[in-house]
Amino acid sequence: MFGTGLLKGLGVTLKHFTDTFTDDRRKEPSRYEGSIKLDDGRRIIDQPITQEGLLTIQYPEERRLLPERFRYIPMLLWDTEIGEDRCTACGICAKVCPPQCIWIVRDSDENGKPITRPAEFYIDVAVCMSCSFCAEFCPFDAIKMNHDYELAVYDRYPQLVYDKEELTVPLEYYAALWPTQFAEEQAHRAKEKEEELRRNEEKKRAAAAKAQAKAAGVAEAGDGAAKPKRSKEELDALKAQAAAKAAAKKEGGADAGAVETGNAEAPVAEDAEAAAKRARLEELKRKAAEKAAQRKKEGGA
Ligand code: SF4
Ligand code: SF4
Structure with a gap:
């Protein structure tokens, strides 16, 4: 019959409406269970999404607790352990950003030589599409995705072009937003550090063994003390002396040869x-x- 599908669709919408209403009523006593009350009186609600209805969040007084993998715009990490930016201004994030909304200016020392630190770092957050490519490709774990989505402002420029200062957050902030990922990265970094220490130790041991073997070889050859290295001038002087000696020998050798021949x-x-x-x-x-x-x-x- 004509219009059956339309009625079915409206029925589904009506079911969601009533379920949501009864769900909200049913949950009312435990609505704030496990929620976080902010200083300004607002609440962050941590309730699972039900199958029957939709949980209505009274935004902005209430907000949903965001899952760890939620991402909005990027943030730059300030490594409090070493007291500097993690970013090395390598520019990979700017290259991979699909809408090209990242600008980086590399810092330089007093002689104008570029150094591995950004002097300026901008992201046009009105253009950023939250794809997270920059965070995925950064080889130094220097850029991560922030959860902060309340960015409403009146003007496009310059408010929505975030500079380095606005983008930078301490490592602890990232650790609180992304606890699982942070723990995994820390474990990976610790493992890499351990591996590097082991490789350095191995190199040191190999160098010591080589030096020992060399010393033993020299001692066997009966020349324990290493010969001092002669300078270029000394070598030239020695060469000139040897050449002069050879020439004199050649001259005197002819006479001596004749004498010797006569005597013989x-x-x-x-x-x-x-x-x-x-x-x-x-x-x-x-x-x-x-x-x-x-x-x-x-x-x-
Ligand atoms: S954030 Fe990462 S990828 Fe981007 S410039 Fe800095 S170190 Fe390179
Ligand atoms: S999240 Fe995507 S669009 Fe936004 S700055 Fe990073 S790479 Fe560019």
Whole structure:
């Protein structure tokens, strides 16, 4: 029949309306159970959303307790443990921000050299779409999502362009808003620190073992004391000395060689001559003896 669907839809709306009414009446005595009363008299209600009806929160006198993962606009963390901003002005958040509503100016030292700290940090919260990309991509856990959604102001500029001062909150504030995530991050950081300490210890031990092995090797080679390193001037002077010595040796070596050669050849020549002399003498002696024998023989005859 025409209009049946329409009537069914209206029936659902009516059911929610009546359920919400009876739910509110039923919950009235325990309405503020577990709620937080603020200094200005307002209350933060912590009631589960029922299946039957809708819990009516009397905003602004009452507000709902937000779940941990609720996010609105980003906030910058001031690390109270080290007493400085966690942000290093790396610019990753500005790059990944889809509507490009982050501006960062990096700080510099007295010589104009850039340093890892933001001098200025702006977020146009009227443009921010609460996507949380900046918080997800920040490598230093420096930017997180705030729960504060009551940002109504009269003017767009400059009230809705938040500067560094407006964005910065202490670490404890973040810990109170995001207790589970904060605890997980702290545990992770502690683990990383422990790992870094272990690696440093290992490096130190390896360096000590290397130095010990080197010292033992030098001692074995019989040269316990390390030779002092010569300066460049000393080395040049030594080289010049060695070159001069080599040149002198070369010059004197030619003369010395000749003397040596003469000395070596002279005895050989002397010996040959003497031997020849001796041989001739022997020959003459033999001939003289033969003649004397012949004369004796002739005289006897
Ligand atoms: S908030 Fe994080 S990502 Fe953004 S500039 Fe700072 S350190 Fe880099
Ligand atoms: S939450 Fe999203 S839109 Fe907002 S500043 Fe971060 S990255 Fe940009």
